[in-house]
Amino acid sequence: MKHEAYLFGGVAVFFLLTDVAYIWFAREPVGIAALTVSCLMSSVITFFLVMNYKRKGRRPEDRPDGEIQERSGRVDFFPPHSPYPVVTAAGVTLLAVGLIYGAWLSLIGLGLLGGGVSGMVFEFSGRGDA
Structure with missing residues (x-):
């Protein structure tokens, strides 16, 4: 999840820089709000991925020597039907x-x-x- 955290961190930085430039040049409140919210949402995803990486460590697909069998087993419980x-x-x-x-x-x-x-x-x- 480290690479995904870097990806969304880059997206957050992009939105932050775009937001700063938009505030400086356009000064239009709707665009400023949209870019700020986009930056905050990608920051939340980045935070989640970083915390998950720190809690669980590297996944088998993150390692070059990872095997398919390391991810086998029970995935989770999926409910059969629900109203x-x-x-x-x-x-x-x-x-x-x-x-x-x-x-x-x-x-x-x-x-x-x-x-x-x-x-x-x-x-x-x-x-x-x-």
């Missing part, structure tokens, strides 16, 4: 439509969205697989 993505999609849809037609519809959509997201988060929490 919560459909509930979440309905909540987002009602929330968006409610912004146009009325706050009461947005409140219903917000409730559905909260239920769907919390359902996805806690659906397999008692699985006991750690």
